[in-house]
Amino acid sequence: MSSQPNGSTESLKQRVSEIEDALVVMAHLNTDMSNMLKEHTNFIREHEATITRIDARLDRMSEKAEATDLRIEQLVSAIGQLIARDSQR
Numbered sequence: 001m002s003s004q005p006n007g008s009t010e011s012l013k014q015r016v017s018e019i020e021d022a023l024v025v026m027a028h029l030n031t032d033m034s035n036m037l038k039e040h041t042n043f044i045r046e047h048e049a050t051i052t053r054i055d056a057r058l059d060r061m062s063e064k065a066e067a068t069d070l071r072i073e074q075l076v077s078a079i080g081q082l083i084a085r086d087s088q089r
Helices: 005-087
Strands: none
Touching: none
């Protein structure tokens, strides 16, 4: 014989069932969160790699711009010298 009335046993079974359901939901949420963190980590890693590539490209563009500026300065100087020489004649 049970020391608890039948209603208490059913109530206890109901609570245990609810707890089991909650544990299943929590496990599912934990899995989802873990997957989201993995995806976010991959996104951050790809983002950082992209930023590194962009920085390298900007550095190359800056170097080319400096070289172009130097050539323009040399051309302007040479043209100025030609104009000065022609005006002296």
